[in-house]
Amino acid sequence: MKISVLGAGAIGTMLGALIRDNDPSCQVVLLGRGPHIQTIRDSGRVQLQGPWPTRDVQVQGTDNPADIADSDLVLVTVKSQATAEAIATVAPYLGSAIVVSVQNGFNDEALLQHVDEDHLVMGITATNVTVPEPGTASLQFKGTIVLGPNAQGTNAASATAATKTLEKTGFRIFEERNVEGVRYNKLAINSPGYAASLSQSNFITEAVCHRGWRTAVGKPLADECLRVFETAGIQLANIPKLPDIRKLRGFFGKLDSRLLGPIVGTGAKLIFNRRPIQFSLYQDLLKGKGTEVDHTLGEIVRLAERHGTTAPCNQMVIDLAHEIEQRGAGKFFTREEVIERFQTIQSR
Incomplete structure (x- = not known):
């Protein structure tokens, strides 16, 4: 063969x-x-x-x-x-x-x-x-x-x-x-992962486990993806042990809990500080390569537009990625700068 x-x-x-x-x-x-x-x-x-x-x-x-x-x-x-x-x-x-x-x-x-x-x-x-x-x-x-x-x-x-x-x-x-439902689920997981990549943040320990990032960036992106999929009639599918946007959204909620949050966060940090998740967007921006963000998160934006709605949070990730591309290889934002840019969406 x-x-x-x-x-x-x-x-x-x-x-x-x-x-x-x-x-x-x-x-x-x-x-x-x-x-x-x-x-x-x-x-x-x-x-x-x-x-x-x-x-x-x-x-x-x-x-x-x-x-x-x-x-x-x-x-x-x-x-x-x-x-x-x-x-x-x-x-x-x-x-x-x-x-x-x-x-x-x-x-x-x-x-x-x-x-x-x-x-x-x-x-x-x-x-x-x-x-x-x-x-x-x-x-x-x-x-x-x-x-x-x-x-x-x-x-x-x-x-x-x-x-x-x-x-x-x-x-x-x-x-x-329903492989289409699995593919859209993967796009949705990439959405907050790409957002963390904009500041070189460890996706779990420095982004998801950070309350300010989670509130301003992570949860709005997850909620937006789920809203767009529901509007478009996309039936999400997941595979055991494969990341799932609905489970990730639930994980955000656990981290917000005063009782469970510290325990869950400590466990996550023990695992993901040793084995960080690196998204392809981060690797491309680090090396100064052209990214595929228009073909990934851009699909969520276009899906929203085709069904009469918008996806401003996903569009923000796209826009910030292009800004880094124009700056040059490895010239990332800080986490606080990303948070501030996302907060402007809420004030519109």
């Missing part, structure tokens, strides 16, 4: 290499660009770090789209803003491959321009992977992948085949009929 990864950054590299490591009969091609892929191409392997002894895995790194020809499955992990260009570039070489998107945004329309709907499977992954140096991928904790058929079920066979292939990663894999 030949498996190719389109846009092999942190997550794509990890998924492809884990498949190869767990099933050496699979040929794995990592398609991308930059020093990371150049290092893999030159060495013929990638180093995997995680909850296991560090190991090297043989894979093919390439920047040549033709190298994915004759693939049985193509994983799309490219940043959302690059989806249209990336899929158009590899379209001549896709053949009859099953194409699986495990991206953050809703890129269905761009992908369907070049992939038949019965061969396209949409999904999400919830994990935390970084590239500490070119040629290396580091897994902070074992992740979850959720895939599912489209509403019409025309791609059901492809979804089942993709699920079986991705089980080779060793991740928790779920095939979910």
